[in-house]
Amino acid sequence: MCGLLDFNRIDTTPGATGCHAFLAPPEQFNGGIREYMLWLRDRYDNDLAIRQYLLSAAIFQKIGTPQSTAVIVGPFAEGLARVLQRLREGFKNPEAQPLKLAS
Numbered sequence: 001m002c003g004l005l006d007f008n009r010i011d012t013t014p015g016a017t018g019c020h021a022f023l024a025p026p027e028q029f030n031g032g033i034r035e036y037m038l039w040l041r042d043r044y045d046n047d048l049a050i051r052q053y054l055l056s057a058a059i060f061q062k063i064g065t066p067q068s069t070a071v072i073v074g075p076f077a078e079g080l081a082r083v084l085q086r087l088r089e090g091f092k093n094p095e096a097q098p099l100k101l102a103s
């Protein structure tokens with residue numbers, strides 16, 4: 001992992017390293033898209049960093065300009081794109097309660 005993440009490109013290749021590979025499964029990962037989605041869900045639920053990366057990637061893509069929309073590569077690119085789309089749709093939920101950070 002590098003010091004700064006680069007949301008312009010996201011690599012889903014197992015074992016990928018560097019600033020683009022923050023949502024890549026570990027090198028020993030040998031599952032398909034279903035297993036990747038389960039891995040991603042587990043990481044979202046149990047790893048604060050991955051949750052923040054996913055939410056940041058969804059927000060980053062939400063802007064919608066060519067300069068701010070990530071290119072997603074690797075064998076699980078399509079699955080990750082679906083996850084980010086679902087997260088973006090969740091941001092639009094008018095029934096969602098606002099997060100209260102101060103009392």
